[in-house]
Amino acid sequence: MELLIKLLLLVLTALKTTQGSDSCNEVKHGHGHPYLHEASSFSQAEEEGFDYIIVGGGTSGCPLAATLSRNYSVLVLERGGSPYGNPNISHMQNFHIGLSDTSPSAPSQPFISTDGVINTRARVLGGGTCINAGFYTRASQRYVKTVGWDAKLVNESYPWVEQRIVHWPEVAPWQAALRDGLLEAGVAPFNGYTYNHLYGTKIGGIIFDKDGFRHTAADLLAAGNNDNLKVLLHATVERIIFERRGRRRRPTAVGVEFKDNSGKRHRALLNGGRQSEVILSAGAIGSPQLLQLSGVGPRKELKKLGIPVVIDNLHVGKGMADNPLNSIFMPTKKPVRQSLIQTVGITHPGVFIEASSGFSQSPNSIKCHHGIMSAEIGQLSTIPPGQRSLEAVQKYKREIKKNLPKEAFQGGFILEKISGPLSHGGLRLVNGDVHTPPVVTFNYFSHPEDLQRCVYGVRSIERVVQTKRFADLTVNDAYTMEALLNMSVQANVNLIPKHTNDTASVEQFCRDTVTTIWHYHGGCHIGKVVDGEYRVIGAARLRVVDGSTFNKSPGTNPQATVMMMGRYMGVKILRKRLGRAAGV
Structure with missing residues (x-):
């Protein structure tokens, strides 16, 4: 009987954890995380006494918190839930x-910039590492x-992250084709498997293990000191609390106000x-937004919204940018295995060539796989x-997708x-409410040099897909160009422009098909805000x-450097307080 009860409990647990999986596979359970708590459990008796309060348990916040907690008390306030x-x-x-x-409890929060490009903010412990394509590659030495x-400290901080959550990929067929195609097209040399940022073609790291299980920045919290670390989930910080201290009455941060999931307010x-x-550590949107909500920002804009001005700074929220992305879909003769990003071509003009693929081995699998450029994630x-x-x-998810031919899902993107x-x-800001998303503008291709580089990138893709390596994989004369173009419009994939020798045509293609790869940055620039x-x-x-x-997104994909930065700054802060005795 005892054995039957245990088996029943295991089955019930498995059923509970697979709810909402959209028919795609089982859950791999995480270990216990004693530092995780719901914000609603926070009591008035706990509100005082933290050495560090970190707003945002994301890509940088998690390694920062883990590092500081080795010696000091740390409270992390995360507006989202647990990834486990x-x-x-x-x-x-x-x-x-x-x-x-797009549900209220989802780990991602969509927004549309004024440019009309659909984008996403992370809303989960671990931040963008929980919802991204998983590619891991360092910033260049020049960037550092x-x-x-x-x-020296940078080169100590990257491995701290890598040994905990980064893996080498088993190179998928579409990624191998891109590697060979890039080299045949002249994006050389081949630099092999490396985290380093090197001109040419390489295979980078990923945060998915050999079973396809994601490891995130939230896992880095396990390296902290549980006795010193407290992470509150569903804690939405509304403002920083300032006091004016000293002879100059300088604004001094003394804590924060936040709401829990039930709407109850707390102070820490x-x-x-x-x-x-x-x-x-609330990200490129969250941090400048919270500074302004707390009275740090352009005086004129804050006063218009009735927000008391603490520090007049014209630069808060300014100078934001997003790396524009354009893509081409290549239908293949046979289904190709799903891959996100593993291979990259790094060119001297500052254009990066990457790839993703989905597969359609059966009608059911079509529902689960459409690659990184899926219209379902807003890449219209x-x-x-x-x-x-x-x-x-x-509408695409409800009406269009189910009527598409399997060829629309059989292939890969470059x-x-x-x-x-x-x-x-x-x-x-729109108003003084943290729950109201700010208005964001990136001004894609407003600078002519960006447009020139996009043209270069599209023509580079053309060279790659014309190589023998891709000719062996992709559809050539099986479809007419007209049929492919019709399918591309219906399936929301790109098989255009038709004439890459016409610069004006390619420029228009760049403007019309621009999407994001979620690498937006800026708003609190060094020397202007910090x-x-x-x-x-x-x-x-x-x-x-x-x-x-x-000022610029590091490497080909930024998550490695953002996690490194959290560890790096944690060590710097500890060493300043403790000297080398910090032991980190």
Whole structure:
């Protein structure tokens, strides 16, 4: 009888954890996480006494918290929930499901920039590492030098992340084809398997293991000290609490106000120690948004919304950019195995060539796989940006997808992305409510050099797909160009432009098919909003440690460097307080 009861409990647990999986596979359970708590459990007796309060348990916040907790008390406030037990986060084949979920409790939160490009913010412990395509590659040595980081500490901080959550991929057929096609097209040399940023073609790391199970920044919290670490889930920070101290009455961060999932307000306060700090790691949208909601930003804009001005800074929320992405779909003769990103071609003009693929081995698998460029995740790239909408995404899922021929899902994408776009925008608040998304603009291709580089990238893709390696895989004369173009419009995939020798045509293609690869950054730039140690200019005991401080997105994909940055700044802060005795 006891054995039967145990078996029944195991079955019930399995059923519970697979709810909402959209028919795609089982859950791999996480281990216990004693530092995780619901925000509603936070009591008034706990509100005082933290050495560090970190707002945002994302890509940078998790490694930062784990590092600081080795020696000091740390409270992490995360507006989302736990990634553990959610198969749409954990399993690679469910990538598009987790990213397209628009429910209030989803790990991703869609938004549309004023440019008309559908984008996503992470809303889960682990941040973007829970919903991204998983590619892991470091920033270049030049980038590290330009930012002013200590190269020795950088080279110690990357491996700290890598040994915990990064894996080498088993190269999928579509990724192998891209590797060979890039080399045949002249994107050389082949640099093999490497995390380093090197010109030519390489295979990078991934945060999926050999079973396709995702490992995220949330896993890095396990490296912390459980006695010093407390993570509150569904804790939405509304504002930073400032006091004016000292002879100059300098605004000093002393804590934050936040709401739990039931709407109850709480305060969390620093312990009063001279080196205690509030650290924003809420991301490129969340950090500048929260600074402005707390009264740090452009005086004129804040006063218009009735927000008391604490620090007048015109630069908060300004200078934001997103790396524009354009892609081409290539139908294949046979189904190709699903892959996200494993191979990259790094060119001297600052254009990166990557790839993803889905497969359709059966009618049921079509429902589960459509690759990184799925229309389900808002990549409505055959519709000009001004005509895209979340409603169109839902219509695609409800009405269009089920009527498409299997060829629309049988193939792969080749992507070109511009690094360091010169086109910039920013964000502005709509009102003083943290739950109201800010208005975001990226101004894609407003700078002519970005458009020139897109043309270069599209023509580079053309060279790759014309290689013998791709000729062996892809459909040639099985369909007419007219049929392929009709299918591309219906399936929301790109088989255009028809004439890449016409620069004007390619430029229009770039404008009409631009999408995001979720690498937006800026809004709290060094020297304008924060200083070289990431302390907010004009304030005390307040820092920003995340991608909002970047002038340019690092590497081909930023997650490696954002996680490294969390570890790096944690070690720097500890060493400043403890010297080398910090033991990190």
